[in-house]
Every structure is written in C-alpha cells, then in structure tokens.
C-alpha cells in the first residue's frame with residue numbers, strides 16, 4: 001500500500017467537492033436500517049461486510065438493527081486502489097457460512113455493479129436461502145449489469161467518490177461525508 005505525503009493528502013482534500021454531508025449520510029443509514037429491518041427482522045441473517053470499504057457502513061448500520069443476526073465478511077475486489085475497475089479477485093469467499101442462511105451483503109458503493117452482482121451470485125451458488133444487498137451509495141449511471149441492490153442509502157453523480165469507507169488511493173475512507181475527487185486527481 002503506497003503512502004501519500006501530507007502535502008499531497010491535503011491538496012487532494014482541498015480540490016475535492018463535498019457531495020453529501022456526514023449528517024445526510026447518518027440520515028441515510030437510518031432509512032437503510034428501517035428497510036433492512038422490514039426485509040430481514042426475525043430471520044436471523046448472516047451479515048456479510050464487503051471488505052474493505054464495506055466495514056464503515058456495516059459498523060454504522062449494525063447498532064441500528066435490533067434483531068438477531070450474525071456477522072461475517074466477504075472479500076472480492078476489482079479496483080485494488082485504482083480509480084477504475086478490472087477483473088474480480090476473490091480473497092475470501094465464505095462458502096460454508098452462507099449455506100442454508102438468509103444473507104445480507106453490505107457494501108459502500110454500487111458503481112458498475114459487478115462486485116455486488118458477483119457476490120450475490122456466489123452466495124446463491126454456495127446455497128444461501130435468500131440474499132438481500134444493501135449499499136450506502138449508488139451512482140446514477142448506465143450499467144451493463146441487470147442486478148440492482150435491494151436497499152440503497154444515497155444516489156450520487158457518476159464521479160469518483162470517497163469517504164465513509166470509500167477510498168482514494170487507499171486514503172480518505174475516514175472522510176466525514178461523501179466527497180468527489182477533482183477531475184485532475186482521477
């Protein structure tokens with residue numbers, strides 16, 4: 001993982017544009033938890049947090065879900081620190097953990113949709129009883145894939161975004177809000 005200098009970090013932050021405030025994200029998380037409760041409350045699901053960016057959304061959603069659930073993770077990545085996606089690479093596929101279970105997959109963003117589509121398909125292949133997907137952010141864009149998440153927190157324009165788990169060159173996952181990187185940085 002390459003390091004960024006403090007000067008570089010501050011310059012990228014200064015050039016970025018805040019699309020969504022932290023308060024708006026928190027409100028979206030509240031709406032998401034209500035939808036998830038309606039879909040999965042009482043079903044004792046296995047929650048799969050999609051590494052790495054899904055950690056933040058999952059961590060903020062779980063205390064808002066007032067029903068029995070179990071937490072696990074899945075790691076399928078196709079950006080690996082870059083700003084455009086490539087082939088899906090599986091790093092952890094929880095084959096045994098999903099068999100016969102109701103599954104909730106939680107991620108930070110639905111962009112081209114290929115990552116979520118691959119994870120949902122893999123869960124069904126591995127014998128999940130049902131699969132619900134939830135993402136904090138969906139980009140408004142054309143996409144090849146037909147799959148659409150069941151629960152969507154916010155919609156953002158088709159720009160490279162960071163914050164609340166979303167990285168820019170491995171940084172900015174902790175940004176308080178959803179920021180769009182400037183054109184010169186992508």
Ligand SMILES: O=P(O)(O)OC[C@H]1O[C@H](OP(=O)(O)OP(=O)(O)O)[C@H](O)[C@@H]1O
Nearest residue numbers: 051052053077078079111112113114115
């Ligand atoms: O809809 P898609 O175009 O497939 O992109 C969405 C995926 O891209 C990011 O993951 P990434 O591979 O960058 O890994 P990360 O979570 O470690 O940042 C993000 O966290 C989603 O999982």
Ligand SMILES: Nc1nc2[nH]cnc2c(=O)[nH]1
Nearest residue numbers: 111159160161162166167
């Ligand atoms: N950080 C980040 N990761 C992504 N993965 C797919 N699209 C994006 C994006 O806009 N930002």
